[in-house]
Amino acid sequence: MIRAVNIKKSFGDVEVLKGISTVFEKGKTNLIIGRSGAGKTVFLKILVSLLEPTEGEIWYDDVNITQLNKRQLIDVRKQIGMLFQGSALFDSMTVEENIRFPLDMFTKMTKKEKEMRVDERIEVVNLEGSNNKYPGEISGGMQKRVGIARAIVLNPKYLFCDEPNSGLDPKTSLVIDELIQEITQVNQMTTIINTHDMNSVMEIGANINFLHLGKLAWKGNKNMVLESDNELLQDFIFASPFLQRLRKRALGK
Amino acid sequence: MIYSLFYHLGRYVSLLRLMISKPEKWSMYWKETMRQMNDIGIGSLVIVCLIALFIGAVSAVQFAYQLKDAPVPMYYTGYIVRDMTIIELAPTITCLVLAGKVGSNIAAEIGGMRQKEQIDALEIMGVNTASYLVLPKLLAALIVIPMLVAIAAFVSIVGGYLASVPTGMVTDSEYVLGLRSFFLPYNVFMMFVKAVSFGFILTSVSCYQGFFVKGGSIELGRASTNAVVVSDVMILLADYVITLSLT
Numbered sequence: 052m053i054r055a056v057n058i059k060k061s062f063g064d065v066e067v068l069k070g071i072s073t074v075f076e077k078g079k080t081n082l083i084i085g086r087s088g089a090g091k092t093v094f095l096k097i098l099v100s101l102l103e104p105t106e107g108e109i110w111y112d113d114v115n116i117t118q119l120n121k122r123q124l125i126d127v128r129k130q131i132g133m134l135f136q137g138s139a140l141f142d143s144m145t146v147e148e149n150i151r152f153p154l155d156m157f158t159k160m161t162k163k164e165k166e167m168r169v170d171e172r173i174e175v176v177n178l179e180g181s182n183n184k185y186p187g188e189i190s191g192g193m194q195k196r197v198g199i200a201r202a203i204v205l206n207p208k209y210l211f212c213d214e215p216n217s218g219l220d221p222k223t224s225l226v227i228d229e230l231i232q233e234i235t236q237v238n239q240m241t242t243i244i245n246t247h248d249m250n251s252v253m254e255i256g257a258n259i260n261f262l263h264l265g266k267l268a269w270k271g272n273k274n275m276v277l278e279s280d281n282e283l284l285q286d287f288i289f290a291s292p293f294l295q296r297l298r299k300r301a302l303g304k
Numbered sequence: 305m306i307y308s309l310f311y312h313l314g315r316y317v318s319l320l321r322l323m324i325s326k327p328e329k330w331s332m333y334w335k336e337t338m339r340q341m342n343d344i345g346i347g348s349l350v351i352v353c354l355i356a357l358f359i360g361a362v363s364a365v366q367f368a369y370q371l372k373d374a375p376v377p378m379y380y381t382g383y384i385v386r387d388m389t390i391i392e393l394a395p396t397i398t399c400l401v402l403a404g405k406v407g408s409n410i411a412a413e414i415g416g417m418r419q420k421e422q423i424d425a426l427e428i429m430g431v432n433t434a435s436y437l438v439l440p441k442l443l444a445a446l447i448v449i450p451m452l453v454a455i456a457a458f459v460s461i462v463g464g465y466l467a468s469v470p471t472g473m474v475t476d477s478e479y480v481l482g483l484r485s486f487f488l489p490y491n492v493f494m495m496f497v498k499a500v501s502f503g504f505i506l507t508s509v510s511c512y513q514g515f516f517v518k519g520g521s522i523e524l525g526r527a528s529t530n531a532v533v534v535s536d537v538m539i540l541l542a543d544y545v546i547t548l549s550l551t
Contacts, residue, residue, distance in 0.1 A: 133428045135424065153429050
């Protein structure tokens with residue numbers, strides 16, 4: 052479980068986050084949604100300690116990571132896996148080497164054990180046969196899957212995904228969403244996904260945090276979205292007239 | 305201007321300070337150091353030799369021409385080419401060339417990693433990025449660049465021979481006599497001091513420029529250019545200081 056307590060963040064005179072408190076639950080796909088400029092990415096970067104909050108605390112289970120020094124933070128980070136928006140794969144390494152990198156760097160596993168672990172993860176993300184390809188030789192969707200495999204290769208307790216569906220077609224997005232959801236449930240990880248993909252919200256939104264202008268404007272799950280009377284949320288999720296008509300029809304109005 | 309100077313100096317020093325820490329895994333650093341040695345050393349060998357060959361050749365022809373009517377023995381051509389190459393041209397020109405080739409490459413590589421969030425990815429994994437990205441490059445440069453400079457000095461002297469002896473400007477025995485006259489091993493020491501210092505400057509400055517890139521492709525191009533320009537200026541400054549201190 053990850054807990055954010057009264058998180059504020061300012062850049063100069065601009066206050067980007069205005070006191071966000073929320074809980075991200077274990078074994079669930081926790082979503083952070085909101086319009087561009089709502090503060091999602093800044094919030095996510097604070098959650099993974101890439102940025103320091105101006106005020107507030109982040110708790111990973113019973114550890115307050117905002118109080119840790121650099122060395123202690125490095126130990127906590129070894130329990131984190133992260134999928135980046137652009138996958139952030141190392142260009143000079145093959146798919147297999149990318150996935151193996153955390154194992155090479157942080158474990159004393161034998162070559163055989165590493166090979167087995169990498170093969171397992173490649174199988175989980177359905178990338179068999181791509182071991183020796185370079186990131187430049189595979190599609191965006193495959194790169195995301197390699198990114199997921201690398202993020203989970205050390206069996207992390209916490210998984211963060213920044214815009215996992217950006218640049219992907221709806222079908223591939225669905226595959227990535229289902230993959231993340233399955234991994235989360237099987238490994239009982241605390242997964243936080245930063246997205247503005249509405250398909251993701253309605254498919255895997257087990258715990259949704261809607262940010263608006265740096266504040267937590269709504270919290271709920273995918274079943275509560277349709278019936279919520281929060282106008283900001285409805286404006287955001289059912290942005291087009293087409294989706295608004297669909298919502299009305301679904302509610303029988 | 306002065307604020308900017310101290311700002312960059314402070315960040316540069318703090319990057320170097322962060323770099324000095326116990327590696328997460330020696331074998332990974334060793335592997336990366338080997339890769340960098342190959343990139344810097346083997347990757348630059350041809351251009352360094354080519355430039356050294358012509359610098360030696362031009363120096364020899366130039367001096368043979370100038371000594372032709374002077375009351376100075378012609379064997380001085382070999383002596384001057386040798387000392388000028390060892391003391392000044394081999395370390396300085398080689399490192400100025402490497403600042404252009406290797407320095408811009410390092411800045412672009414690290415800057416590209418920053419822009420593609422690869423550095424963030426490493427940090428999230430718990431890797432000391434300053435150490436993992438800078439230290440192997442620095443170590444590789446400190447080992448390989450003095451070797452390249454030594455090779456450049458040798459090739460330059462050979463270039464001088466090839467340009468002046470077959471053309472009849474100097475005889476074979478005069479050139480060889482010049483090479484063997486007034487030799488001071490201390491000059492070779494000075495060459496290596498310069499090579500190590502310039503190697504450190506061009507690598508660390510380029511890593512710094514790449515590491516703190518913000519923005520898009522224009523900023524990356526600017527960082528790459530800055531890596532070359534700042535490295536060149538620092539190398540020339542260091543050249544003057546080292547020459548002043550060691551002579």
